[in-house]
Amino acid sequence: ATATSKPPTTTLQDVFVSVKTTRSYHRWRLPVILKTWFQLAKEQTWFFTDTEDPEFQKKTNGHMINTNCSSSHGRRALCCKLSVELDTFLDSDKKWFCHFDDDNYVNVPRLVRVLGDYSPQQDWYLGKPSTKAPLEIISRENKSQKISFWFATGGAGFCLSRALALKMLPVAGGGKFISIGEKIRLPDDVTMGYVIEHLLRKPLTVIDQFHSHFEPMKFIHQETMHEQITFSYSRYSKNEVNVLKIDGFDSRLDPTRFLSLHCLLFPYLSFCPR
């Protein structure tokens, strides 16, 4: 075999990292990201929000993008944001589009390494579903027809190759993604699955190393954390949280466990205990 049979090598510079956030979360969710994984992908990461925020604009070196989408949690507002994320990627020169939520930790080197297994010149929709079966909906055009498709959970993160995004351009580019969301009346990540799996007939490739807080974080063993691509956190109830079980900083200092995770993955950093 020669080098020609290998896929082209992927570097961090090839990746467009997009984080969905909203006005009221900036102060609560962005600081831990800025302190940790953002430091490893400062040039590649963009925060898509719904307001001007001079403080965080400064803290991200001008990497906050005001989508002018409404700041409500409604389906329309969320599809609007993902639509702007996608269009911004299409305008860039990057080979991969990776979307995350603002409660994700992204293991940057691992993400790049896994993307290296796939060619951006081929159609790839990489992510992880949180349902056990494909979603079934009734066709809006033909009410007697059922449509079924998989979708990657937005809160776990997902990536699209440039080749696939270019095929989406005529159908869902230039803001059309919002109209599709309007038509099928489903959330943004589901709309993405509908566009890719149903309209374009390109299958989702399941990557198990993406994790949303739909999964119990305590099931991810500390020994395997290096291999995972994303992590998350959430609250089950007032006194029960869904966070990584990991040695490190005190929970009061590090409620999300992301500081401890960052130090597990990158122990040489100055703020890490040694």
Ligand code: UDP
């Ligand atoms: N989000 C948003 N607008 C809103 C509420 C949430 O853009 O009005 C974003 C938020 O910043 C996060 C994602 O949507 O990136 C998911 O929000 P959250 O974690 O609050 O809800 P979940 O769906 O995960 O329960």
Ligand code: MN
């Ligand atoms: Mn969430």
